[in-house]
Amino acid sequence: MPKATDNRVDELAPALSTLFETARAQGTAIAAWRLPHADNWQVAISLQPDYKVGQPVLEHSSFGFLFCPFTANEQHSNLFIKADLQASSEKSAITIAADAPTEAAERFQEELALQQFPGKSKWHLPAGSELATEQPEAAYKNAVKKAVATILAEEMEKVVLSRTLTLPIPANFSPVTAFETMLGLHPRAMVSLVSVPGVGTWIGASPEIMVSVDQNQVFRTVALAGTQPITNATSTANAIWRQKEIEEQALVERYVINCFKKIRLRDYTEIGPKTIIAGNLMHLRTDFKVDMKTEPDFPNLGTDMLHLLHPTSAVCGMPKEPALQFILEHEGYDRSYYSGYLGPVGSPDGTQLYVNLRCMQLLETMAILYAGAGITGESSPEKEWLETQYKLQAMRRVLGGLNFE
Numbered sequence: 001m002p003k004a005t006d007n008r009v010d011e012l013a014p015a016l017s018t019l020f021e022t023a024r025a026q027g028t029a030i031a032a033w034r035l036p037h038a039d040n041w042q043v044a045i046s047l048q049p050d051y052k053v054g055q056p057v058l059e060h061s062s063f064g065f066l067f068c069p070f071t072a073n074e075q076h077s078n079l080f081i082k083a084d085l086q087a088s089s090e091k092s093a094i095t096i097a098a099d100a101p102t103e104a105a106e107r108f109q110e111e112l113a114l115q116q117f118p119g120k121s122k123w124h125l126p127a128g129s130e131l132a133t134e135q136p137e138a139a140y141k142n143a144v145k146k147a148v149a150t151i152l153a154e155e156m157e158k159v160v161l162s163r164t165l166t167l168p169i170p171a172n173f174s175p176v177t178a179f180e181t182m183l184g185l186h187p188r189a190m191v192s193l194v195s196v197p198g199v200g201t202w203i204g205a206s207p208e209i210m211v212s213v214d215q216n217q218v219f220r221t222v223a224l225a226g227t228q229p230i231t232n233a234t235s236t237a238n239a240i241w242r243q244k245e246i247e248e249q250a251l252v253e254r255y256v257i258n259c260f261k262k263i264r265l266r267d268y269t270e271i272g273p274k275t276i277i278a279g280n281l282m283h284l285r286t287d288f289k290v291d292m293k294t295e296p297d298f299p300n301l302g303t304d305m306l307h308l309l310h311p312t313s314a315v316c317g318m319p320k321e322p323a324l325q326f327i328l329e330h331e332g333y334d335r336s337y338y339s340g341y342l343g344p345v346g347s348p349d350g351t352q353l354y355v356n357l358r359c360m361q362l363l364e365t366m367a368i369l370y371a372g373a374g375i376t377g378e379s380s381p382e383k384e385w386l387e388t389q390y391k392l393q394a395m396r397r398v399l400g401g402l403n404f405e
């Protein structure tokens with residue numbers, strides 16, 4: 001068995017697939033991720049008996065990976081995958097956290113060395129029977145019509161309506177190969193693979209930062225909205241945005257500024273909106289930045305903004321309460337961890353939380369893909385449906401090279 005010295009294991013770091021298989025066989029939670037524009041992936045494996053947490057507190061957190069649902073409730077909890085074991089594609093060894101449970105760490109290393117992975121399922125599955133529901137086109141378009149009527153009646157300004165698509169998982173599908181494929185396809189995205197016993201396995205390539213606080217104490221968030229496909233004729237330089245998208249993104253921007261106002265923070269930098277690329281799509285994005293070193297009154301800015309922002313107007317709507325009610329009443333399915341948030345906290349890169357978008361959940365034989373679109377008074381059900389089709393394309397491609405219809 002490899003020996004742990006100074007919290008390190010003296011051996012070459014195993015392949016991501018071996019780590020993933022071992023975590024599956026040992027019944028432990030694993031998260032693998034690659035930050036936008038980064039060269040290396042990282043892995044956190046928790047050896048804790050439970051992963052559930054309450055409202056996350058980011059400051060002074062130990063290193064781990066947060067995985068939180070759209071709405072935390074009895075079925076879906078906020079989860080923290082503590083990095084008891086850490087690995088990365090740039091390090092030649094696994095790091096064992098100083099406070100990791102010793103016996104569990106030894107068991108994990110033994111299994112890792114054996115490379116035998118008994119068990120039926122290929123990844124962690126949700127407990128009970130999570131049904132792979134799907135919203136029929138007519139039901140989605142009907143919900144959009146109702147949303148437009150509610151907005152025109154001035155009961156809300158914007159709501160994001162989402163839907164699922166259920167597809168069979170090809171027999172030779174591997175989540176780790178899918179993760180590696182996404183690294184190449186989505187260099188600008190936060191690419192993730194999260195697998196938790198009893199909760200399930202999620203894969204995604206998110207374009208939207210929720211809250212980040214880096215090592216230099218710089219806080220960042222964005223207002224992201226408005227969508228159009230990239231075609232041969234379009235690029236970020238000559239993208240033309242309709243009034244509908246400009247207003248939709250401005251609402252998200254206003255939402256972020258309102259959150260700053262609630263905590264009376266005035267000194268933030270705002271850049272944009274700019275056109276950005278996310279896979280096969282373009283969006284409008286405004287970047288917000290706060291140098292926390294010059295804001296001593298806001299030591300918990302990351303946590304405070306996280307709680308105020310989530311769920312943002314890019315996934316829920318404005319005002320937040322009526323939009324959330326509309327979603328719960330009319331969307332017709334459980335979003336689970338789609339449009340929640342995920343990412344490393346207390347890591348060498350600081351805290352980097354992203355909105356869980358452009359993602360899918362792996363069941364035993366089926367995958368559930370998720371996508372939503374921002375509805376305003378000018379929305380057309382046909383166009384919003386098409387927009388969700390575009391957004392689903394990223395995960396369809398990862399799942400098996402299916403072509404867009």
Ligand SMILES: C=C(O[C@H]1C=CC=C(C(=O)O)[C@@H]1O)C(=O)O
Binds near residue numbers: 224227358370373374
């Ligand atoms: C809700 C999603 O995207 C959000 C982020 C960017 C653009 C959006 C839009 O144009 O509607 C959405 O607000 C999704 O991808 O499922």
